[in-house]
Amino acid sequence: MVETHGLRREFRIGRIGRRRTVVAVDGIDLTVAHGEAVGFLGPNGAGKSTTIKMLTGILVPTAGTLRVCDLDPVRSRRELARRIGVVFGQRSQLWWDLPLRESFALLRAIHRVEPAVHRERLDRCVDVLGLAEFLDVPVRQLSLGQRMRGEVTAALLHAPDLLVLDEPTVGLDLVSKERLRLFLQEVNAAGEVTVLLTTHDLADVERLCRRVVVIDHGTVVADDSLAVLRTTFGGARELVVELTAPTPALTGLPGVRGVAVEADGLRQRLAFSPADTTAAALIAAVAARVDLRDVTVVEPSIEDVIRTLYATRTT
Template sequence: MIVEVADLRREFVVRRRAGRLRRTRDVVAAVDGVTFSISPGECVGYIGANGAGKSTTIKMLTGILVPTSGTVRVCGLDPVLQRTALARQIGVVFGQRSQLWWDLPLRDSFRLLAAIHRLPASAAQPRLDECVALLEMEPFLDVPVRQLSLGQRMRGEVTAALLHSPELLVLDEPTIGLDLLSKERLRGFLVRERRERGTTVLLTTHDLPDIERLCERILVVDHGRVAFDGTLPALVARVGAERVLVVDLVEPGPALTDVPGTTLRLVEADGLRQHLAFRQEETTAAAVVAAVSARVELRDLAVTEPDIEDVVRRIYES
């Protein structure tokens, strides 16, 4: 096992203003008895709503936060006591924070990280060249990090985390704020990285396509506890995640209550726009579209995928 977590718990003290001078002091368990393990080579999606305890877990896995109770082993090490040794074996991307040197050209950050990890040039250079080629970073290698776009910087961040070829890559919201093209490029790169090197990946995200592209296993945390541990199809089967077809009609029509395999969720503008929910295992988008256009004249349509918040909420409800 590359990651072993047993009954992990972390409490925080939250102080609130309660009147002019008084403050109340509450103890909140951000992580509340989490147990899981990850085998080498796995890619695990760690998902949950905001405040579910994802980042707190990651901080404890990387040794920068001390657990209140429970045990953590990562790469066979105790993260808090052996933080520096662990840092040589794992790579971390905190999506909201930068590990690059803000004022210096991107290239300098890579050179510095190679020195920090004590990589011989014979190891660092080919690795860097590979990442630069795959993530198309050549045009902005000499630009100071502060002047990079978010998409460019994120490619730099992922490279920075992978330069020393870690056994475990921890990604905390790696695609947050990226446009579709940038997200897809990053996912493709990570898929290749896993295929070529068998790197174990632990990923938190709010983006369901990230999970679909990258992860064969999902851990859902909610209120600091593991609410689900299994594959994506198993998760979808369990919560019955729905896709929604939104149709715009040419003129206001009757409520589409009789389309097979669908449930009418919402009717807007006197029937000009209608939302039909359906389950993937019961029917297809194409069949629903055909059934709808047999009844009314369509002007436009869109299919929305279930989002993670929705999936998590359903787990909590079920």
């Protein structure tokens, strides 16, 4: 779906006579295969939005090669528009004064989708995303959560091969976020669309993406599965055990770095490193000493992983 080699984008800024060159993207190599769901992360100013704009043909690369859906995004921008769907959290592709239903009808005409096919896709989105109650409401009167659900529907109605999401859940309430995540998860799992997601809401990445690409100062600093990044940068995992009777701290267990006792000894948190032991081995060791009511393995949050990754780069 996406293949870049040495992708670079420079900008000239400042007043005439005092202009300087700023490198926003500096030699990015990126490959996204059909059916993947990839989180594209980085701090503000890292080059995420600039990269997305080059992938969608809005910006021309200064150097490097770029193919999206086996097309040159700049030379084949019109054809590419038929193959991709794009959702920008702060920009709308819907008509502000028209009811949502009429915006969808206009987009059907623009993309030349057969009416029966359009109706089937729209009915599915309406059902899953809960659009029925505001289809006849002008876009300008929709709440942000309602509009974003409409934006995702608009991006999917022409059955794109690639869906590019730039902050798709910005400003949404918890219910709207969860509804949108579940829908995107479903269409990606069904192999209907490849997803490239850039967001500051890392819960989106945890729910939708199996792979994460992290960039900083315009270069890729990490590209791997969430599981590998957690192992490399996540630090200790936790085994939370619920006990049938109050028990002193379970010290002396192999691989355990620390123990926190809660609820008068009925709950204990055992910090351990995957390099020292496994969750299964630790559970067995605990079960050999005490009676267990319940166990939970807590993974390092993706926020902790990304924070540690950046701290590693700056030290």
